[in-house]
Amino acid sequence: MAAGCSAAGPKPVVKTLAPSGTSPTSGASAPTDQVSIDALSAYAGMLADMAVAARTADWKDSVLTHHATDQALSELVRILYREQAQGLVSRGAPVSHARVVQVSSGTAPTAAMIEDCADTTSWPEVDPKTGRPPAGANPGGKRLIRARVAEADLVWRVTDLAVNPIGSCS
Template sequence: MWRQMAKAGETADWQSSKLAKYATGDALGVINRSLYTDHLNGVVSKGAPTNNPQVSSVEPTANPTTVMISDCSDSSNWLKYKDGQLVNDTPGGQRSITAEVKKQQDGTWRVTRFAVEGVGSC
């Protein structure tokens, strides 16, 4: 999901159909709104975050339909630009991320919601 968001961010493509392959519900809404805001403001992203997701829990344990993921993502190389200029000269950093991933009716798994904490949270 994060790689696809970074790719869509290169042009602030808030309508990218590829995002729905990885996210749905609240998660997709947050991503689309973020990219739409960038689009309105003439902002694009360059680079991508690094991720190291780990499963923190599954429900139910016998035949999971919900998986909770925890991550310590690094956004240092995922920066926003406007008119070719860096928007904020303060680089990102390590951020704690928690995500809920649910099995969909078609058998695929998609992120349904996530929380990204501030820089230095992990």
């Protein structure tokens, strides 16, 4: 995962694919359906924001705060800081297979847990001068991402984020 500036060009499209034959809200009640929709939207927004910031590995890019806060924001900043320190940027965007696996209880749920088997094959880290991956670079692949998304003051944001290594999901 990496960084960039919103003025650097059009916002990347993060493709989100629902598992075949299922819906993230199958069999859920109306409030749970809306929570799932809002949580998945915030998560997809966070991935898109990260793809924008990754274009320049700008770990200070304010776009990161649009859909992430708390530990999740710190994790995004850490990833971009590492990328910038290595002299790399990322091009493209991840392909998300996110699904809601848990919604908080109550009549007005305000949090959800998401699991994603994100494919980063089309989101390589590259040398910004050549546009090519550095020698020995990881070609990307599928990785398990777990995220907690919560609503505060009518805004849904990713609050906690665990990005696992490539190969952590199939």
